Amino acid sequence: MSILIDEHTRVIVQGITGRDGSFHAEAMLEYGTKVVGGVTPGKGGRTVGAIPVFDTVDDAVAKTGAECSVVFVPAAFAPDAIREAADSGISLVVCITEGIPVLRMVDLYHELKDKGVRLIGPNCPGIISPGKCKVGIMPGEIHRPGGVGVISRSGTLTYEVVYDLTERSLGQSTCVGIGGDPIVGTGYVELLELFEKDEKTDAIVLIGEIGGEAEEEAASFIKTSVHKKVVAFISGRTAPPGKRMGHAGAIISAGTGGAEAKVAALRDAGVVVVDRPDQIPDEL
Amino acid sequence: MARTAEQAGKAAADLGGKAVVKGQVLTGGRGKAGAIKVVSSQAEAESAAEKILGMSVKGFIVEKALVTERLDIKAEYYAAITVDRRAKAAILIISAAGGMDIEQIAEEKPEKIRRFVMPADNDEALRKWLAESFEDRGLLDQAFQIAQNIYRLFREKDCSLVEINPLAVTAQRRLIAADAKIVFDDSGVPQHPELAELRNADEYTADEIEAREAGLSFVSLSGEIGCMVNGAGLAMATMDCIKLAGGRAANFLDVGGSSNPQKVLDAMRILLRNEQLKVILVNIFGGITRCDDVAQGILWAREQLGITLPIVIRLIGTNGKKGRDMLGKAGLIATRRMGDAIDQAVACSGGGSL
Numbered sequence: 001m002s003i004l005i006d007e008h009t010r011v012i013v014q015g016i017t018g019r020d021g022s023f024h025a026e027a028m029l030e031y032g033t034k035v036v037g038g039v040t041p042g043k044g045g046r047t048v049g050a051i052p053v054f055d056t057v058d059d060a061v062a063k064t065g066a067e068c069s070v071v072f073v074p075a076a077f078a079p080d081a082i083r084e085a086a087d088s089g090i091s092l093v094v095c096i097t098e099g100i101p102v103l104r105m106v107d108l109y110h111e112l113k114d115k116g117v118r119l120i121g122p123n124c125p126g127i128i129s130p131g132k133c134k135v136g137i138m139p140g141e142i143h144r145p146g147g148v149g150v151i152s153r154s155g156t157l158t159y160e161v162v163y164d165l166t167e168r169s170l171g172q173s174t175c176v177g178i179g180g181d182p183i184v185g186t187g188y189v190e191l192l193e194l195f196e197k198d199e200k201t202d203a204i205v206l207i208g209e210i211g212g213e214a215e216e217e218a219a220s221f222i223k224t225s226v227h228k229k230v231v232a233f234i235s236g237r238t239a240p241p242g243k244r245m246g247h248a249g250a251i252i253s254a255g256t257g258g259a260e261a262k263v264a265a266l267r268d269a270g271v272v273v274v275d276r277p278d279q280i281p282d283e284l
Numbered sequence: 285m286a287r288t289a290e291q292a293g294k295a296a297a298d299l300g301g302k303a304v305v306k307g308q309v310l311t312g313g314r315g316k317a318g319a320i321k322v323v324s325s326q327a328e329a330e331s332a333a334e335k336i337l338g339m340s341v342k343g344f345i346v347e348k349a350l351v352t353e354r355l356d357i358k359a360e361y362y363a364a365i366t367v368d369r370r371a372k373a374a375i376l377i378i379s380a381a382g383g384m385d386i387e388q389i390a391e392e393k394p395e396k397i398r399r400f401v402m403p404a405d406n407d408e409a410l411r412k413w414l415a416e417s418f419e420d421r422g423l424l425d426q427a428f429q430i431a432q433n434i435y436r437l438f439r440e441k442d443c444s445l446v447e448i449n450p451l452a453v454t455a456q457r458r459l460i461a462a463d464a465k466i467v468f469d470d471s472g473v474p475q476h477p478e479l480a481e482l483r484n485a486d487e488y489t490a491d492e493i494e495a496r497e498a499g500l501s502f503v504s505l506s507g508e509i510g511c512m513v514n515g516a517g518l519a520m521a522t523m524d525c526i527k528l529a530g531g532r533a534a535n536f537l538d539v540g541g542s543s544n545p546q547k548v549l550d551a552m553r554i555l556l557r558n559e560q561l562k563v564i565l566v567n568i569f570g571g572i573t574r575c576d577d578v579a580q581g582i583l584w585a586r587e588q589l590g591i592t593l594p595i596v597i598r599l600i601g602t603n604g605k606k607g608r609d610m611l612g613k614a615g616l617i618a619t620r621r622m623g624d625a626i627d628q629a630v631a632c633s634g635g636g637s638l
Contacts, residue, residue, distance in 0.1 A: 020572070075471065101442045101472040102367055109372045125571065139571050139601055154517020156569045159601065160622060163569070180516060182369050209517055212369040236520040238527045239503075239536070244470070246501040246516025246538040249369075276525050278623055 001200035002129035002174040003149070003191070004092060004120070005068065009133050012060045012090075013038040013051070014081045015072035020096070022048045024072065024137050031140040033133045036064035057088040068092040070126060070135050075099035078122065079108055086117040094135050095121035095185070105183040112185060119185025123247070125155040125177035136177065138162075146171015148284060149195035151188055152207035153180050153214070153249070157235060161207060161277050168281040173201040180247030182211070188218035196226050203229040203284050206271070210236035211250040211257040219265035230271045231283045234259045287348050289333040295351035296329030302354045305329055307336040307346035310484055312387075312465070317341040322354060355460060360450035361417070362386045363430065365402065365438045374402040374438060376431055378417045382450040402435050426459040427451075441479065442472025491535070491554050498550040500539060507532025508562040508633045510555040510593075512548070514539050514573045522567050522626070531630030534558055539573070548581020549588070556589060563594045563632035567622055570601025579607035583614055594632045598625035 005011075011028065015021040016038025026049050029035045037052050037060040044055035054060040057069065069090045073081040078097040085093045093112075100122050112119050120127060126136015130143035142159060144166045152158040158177055165172060176191055178184050188206065195201045204226070208215040215234065222230055236245060237259040244251045251257060263273045272283045285308070286292035296303040307319030314320050319341050321332035329351060339346050362382035368375045379397045381389050389396055398417060404410035411428050418424040434446045445467040452462040473479050485493065495502030501516065505523070509531050513519035516538045523533040535558070539551050555564055568578050578599060585591060597618040599607045608618045619625050 076475065099471045099474075101475070102444060102469050103374070103439060103442055103472070106367060106373055137572055142601070152517070154515060156513075156515030156571060157517030157521050159569045159571055160518055160521070163600070182367060183372050207517070209520060214369070217370070233521070235517050235524060237524045238533070239520055239523070240505065243503045243536075244501075245503060245520055245536055250516055250520070275528055276623070277521055278621075 001198050002132060003194040003198050003201070004118075004174060004176065005127050005129050005133045005135055007032070007132040008034070009068050009135070010034050010036045010064060010066045011068045011070060011133075011135055012036060012057070012064065012066040013070050013072065014057065014085065015074075016040055016048050016051065016053055017043050017046070018072055020137075021072035025049070025051055027140070028070075028134050031134040032131075033135060036066050057084045057090065061088050061090065066090065068094070068135060071095040071097055071122075073097060079104045082108060082119060083111070086112055086115050091117060093117060093119045093185070094124070094126050095119060095179075096124065096126060096137060097121070098123040100181070102182050105181065109183055109185060120176060121179040121185060123181045124179035124184070125158065127174065127176050128172075129174045130172050138175070138177070142166055143175065144171040146173065147200060147202035148172045149198065149201040149204045150175035150207070151191045151195070151204065152177050153209050153247070154207055154235065155180075157207060157277065161205060161233070161280055164278050164281050165205070165284075170281055170284055173198060180209075180249050182249040188214055189221045192218060192221055192226055196228060201228065203231065205280055205284075206230055206232040206266075207277075208232060208234045208262055209247070209250050210234070210239050210245065210259050210262075211247070213256065215262035216265045219262075219269040219271065222266075222271060223269040229284070231280050232266050232271050232273045233277050233280060234262050234266075234273065285348050286333060286351055287337070289330045289337065292333030292349055292351050293326045293330035296323055297326040299351070299353055301325045301329075303329055303351050304354050305332045305336060306350045306352065306463075307339065307341065308348050308350055309341045309344040309346050311342045311344050314341055319346055355452055355462060356455040357450070357452045357462070358455055359453040360462075361453070361459075362397075362447075362449045363427075363434070363451045364445065364447040364449070365434050365443075366445045368399070368401075371401060374435070376400045376402050376435070378414070380417055386449055420457065422457050423453065423459060430459060430461070437466075441476055442469045443467060444469045491557060495537070495551075495554050498547065498554070500537060500547065500551055500554070502538075502554065503536040505533050505535050507534045508560055508635075509629050510534045510558060510561045510564045511567070512537050512539055512551050512555065512564065513567045514569065518567065518569060522565070522622070525622070525626050526565075526630060529626050529630040529635075531626075531633050531635040534561055545577050545581035545584060548578050549584045552581070552585035552591070553589060556591065556593075561593060562634065563596060563629050564591070565625060565629040566595065566597045566599070567625060568599050568601070570599075570604060570607075573601070574603045575599045575601060575607030576603045576610060579610040579618075582611065582616070586614070586616075596625050596629040596632065598622055
């Protein structure tokens with residue numbers, strides 16, 4: 001088993017004719033993902049490799065039966081692309097795009113909740129259920145199937161952790177990058193809940209970073225509702241306050257968002273928090 | 285706006301002598317630092333401006349001062365709109381205990397700070413909520429107008445914070461924004477080109493400005509190990525691991541997700557401007573970024589920039605072997621493990637236990 005996506009998931013790519021969209025559509029297909037179509041307005045009827053391109057998500061869903069969409073559309077147009085997917089019957093949208101203004105995400109967050117559509121991201125590497133399906137931009141070959149669920153706000157730091165896990169023969173059930181922005185569609189808590197229920201997930205790795213209070217919220221949830229082992233790493237313990245550290249959401253401001261409070265909250269919830277990412281496999 | 289004591293005195297005289305001289309810097313805590321002074325005459329304004337101009341507030345030098353009307357302030361509120369990450373909404377924040385100590389109040393008496401999710405369902409709901417802070421009908425009408433106006437500003441310009449502190453009540457029962465601070469969302473700036481022009485160069489180091497122009501995310505720190513990493517999370521983790529190993533990072537630098545040797549070259553040029561640097565650490569886990577592109581950028585940098593410092597390279601992920609081979613042929617060794625590269629870099633910088 002796995003969460004969110006598996007070998008049956010039918011995926012379309014919004015922004016498939018762009019530079020990143022086309023490259024990753026083919027990479028996902030090569031990994032074994034059922035990439036059944038792509039969408040770029042005005043370019044319907046073409047193909048990218050063997051993948052048919054449609055003008056609208058409506059069209060793509062009608063012709064392919066897709067239930068999941070991955071968005072590579074530029075930031076200025078990405079909110080509308082996500083909205084279009086939600087209105088066309090897509091139930092899971094994964095948004096890779098970085099740089100969507102926070103207030104656009106505030107609006108979108110509540111709209112999608114009302115419609116019952118799940119959004120992962122934006123500004124995230126996507127989701128992979130190793131050996132079954134990859135919806136995102138992560139290098140597939142570093143993963144291997146297994147029982148560790150991974151949730152992270154980061155991209156390459158997740159690859160780092162997964163690489164160490166795989167080297168130590170600790171395979172993964174599903175790895176989810178939730179995104180580095182202040183407001184993301186799906187947070188730690190909802191994914192912890194899914195991993196807790198998933199029979200094939202034995203333990204959970206949580207990778208956090210400075211900024212906001214998402215790790216503290218995760219800690220309260222773990223304390224009451226997660227019985228599986230959770231190992232965590234928080235990055236940015238040496239980051240200076242008041243400076244945005246790359247991710248829009250990674251900033252310590254007005255006394256909140258610091259790493260130490262997150263580490264303390266997680267430890268209080270019984271989570272093993274390690275100092276270096278390469279110590280994670282030792283604790284599993 | 286005065287840049288000299290003489291100008292400040294003249295401006296105060298124009299206001300009839302009674303005025304406030306306020307040092308203009310892009311940070312808070314000015315009152316406490318003594319950068320705001322109430323004056324009663326031209327001479328007092330001159331002497332106040334003499335002290336304020338050139339002083340430093342949290343590291344920001346005061347280069348100009350605003351000379352403004354002295355209000356007869358009876359009470360000070362705090363009003364702000366920001367995004368609440370937990371509620372995933374814009375919230376209006378009001379406190380009757382505004383003024384200089386708002387941060388302290390937030391920490392010690394959080395119940396004195398009230399929050400309301402915006403937009404309100406209707407005008408009546410907002411008025412009713414505000415009425416608990418502004419009992420006087422005249423003040424309530426003004427507060428309602430101000431709340432709506434700052435929310436409109438917040439939305440229209442993609443702000444992350446609009447703050448009025450103090451929101452002053454004058455003897456004439458007028459609500460006046462006596463001071464204000466606005467923070468814009470970096471991601472909103474491309475859609476509001478007029479905001480880019482407001483950027484204050486003093487707020488950033490020269491390296492940070494050059495990095496932004498090159499499309500890199502960069503923050504200056506105080507150590508000796510120059511870091512070039514792809515991805516923000518990995519870049520922060522690299523800094524953290526350097527410290528654990530006994531070294532000190534000179535910077536945070538995310539070369540970004542795209543794959544381009546030119547970006548690596550630009551990044552290297554910016555790193556090398558730091559004269560404190562003793563070693564350069566490149567930590568790349570290729571995903572979108574291809575390791576052969578990174579290797580190419582490093583080789584160009586070595587050719588074009590005449591690098592004499594040691595470079596420690598960790599290169600893995602997409603096209604990793606190709607990248608390591610390219611470096612190997614040029615006599616540069618790239619490791620595969622992050623921990624090894626960090627230990628080596630720390631040793632080169634003269635720190636750690638190695």
